[in-house]
Amino acid sequence: MDSSLTQALFSAELQAFASGFPVMVLHLIATLLLLAAGAAIYAVLTPWKEIALIREGNPAAAVAFAGVLVGLAIPLAVSLSVSTSVRDILIWGVATVVLQLLAFRVVDALLTGLPQRIEHGEAPAAIVLVGAKLATALILAAALTG
Template identity: 35%
Template sequence: MELILQSLSGLTNFALYFIVSIALLFIFKIAYAFVTPHDEWKLVKEDKSDAAAIGFAGAMIGFSLALASAATNSTHLVDFVIWGIVALLAQLFAFGLLRFTFMPMIAERISNNETSAGIMLAGMSVAVGLLNAACMSY
């Protein structure tokens, strides 16, 4: 019984970090939708756009990778939130970088349901998330 109680001693910290992670993921969804000129939710839910779903899923995965690294490497909850915000900003930067340099028509192509554009957006988002996560392992 003591082993079980000892194992569950971290449950409070797990719950706190998990709840904050879900909140940060929700904030990311709102911030990402605000930064992108197309409405991902409308494109995915109403128009059933594969390109928007792929691109948005990649952005969420990329952010979650960096957020996971922030949770792993943070020393306390406030530290985690600060690095979670850094991860959020890095993902938004990745979209801006793709949109204004490599693929200036990315938003229009996503709106037109061009799957290749969604794949490129997802790939860039996951790549930035991985780099972001690695850089947080200070």
Template identity: 35%
Template sequence: MMELVEPVWAFAKHLVTGLGFLTIFVLVYIQVTPHKEVALIRAGNGAAALGLLGAVVGFSIALSRAIEVSTVLYEAATWAAIALAAQIGAQFIAQLMFPKLYTAIEENNWAAAIVKAGTAIAIGMVNAACMTP
């Protein structure tokens, strides 16, 4: 029984840390995007929902790798913070490349949402691949 306690405790600590960073990411992300994603989603804007979901998935890919390569909890937290910064930065770059991206999403333009979501997922995958222990 004792040999099970330590891995379960490590799992719980990493899960709580991961969920905490995921929550922080969403809170930061919805503050830095130029439109009000939560209000748009509540109003039925599917493009806004897809854009936010892509960002969450992209961050989660990098976050899962951060947890995987870390030997101690603070290392996972450090990689998670780097992943968060990379995802936020990627959205600013997407906005520079596509200046009307957020306006299009506000207008429920699915093509714009696909670009936004795809960018976030791609950055998350590259970010995850670059994390080394």
């Protein structure tokens, strides 16, 4: 092996990548599992069955559920960025998902009549619901950073 190739293979950058990449993948998997769990719990807790409505071609339900996914992902992403270990990610991630699900329930309760409007495929109702859920996600994400 020539010396330039040896230097490249044993460079600090490559060594940092080799040790950091598996950790990043583990952190990513933990966060994606939290996102999936949060979305599944939300789907079970909602007064309307978004997944069934989406399968039936209801665009309002699809928009509303996309808002849930992004609304859960925003604070989880911040949680991931401020955490230093998988345990940290799980602790803050579970707290984030629980708080966000509670906030979603409050939003659903405050915006009365929206679930029925979403069931009927009314896109404006879904857009308002998504806006409210994203607003709570952003505030929760900011709270995570202290």
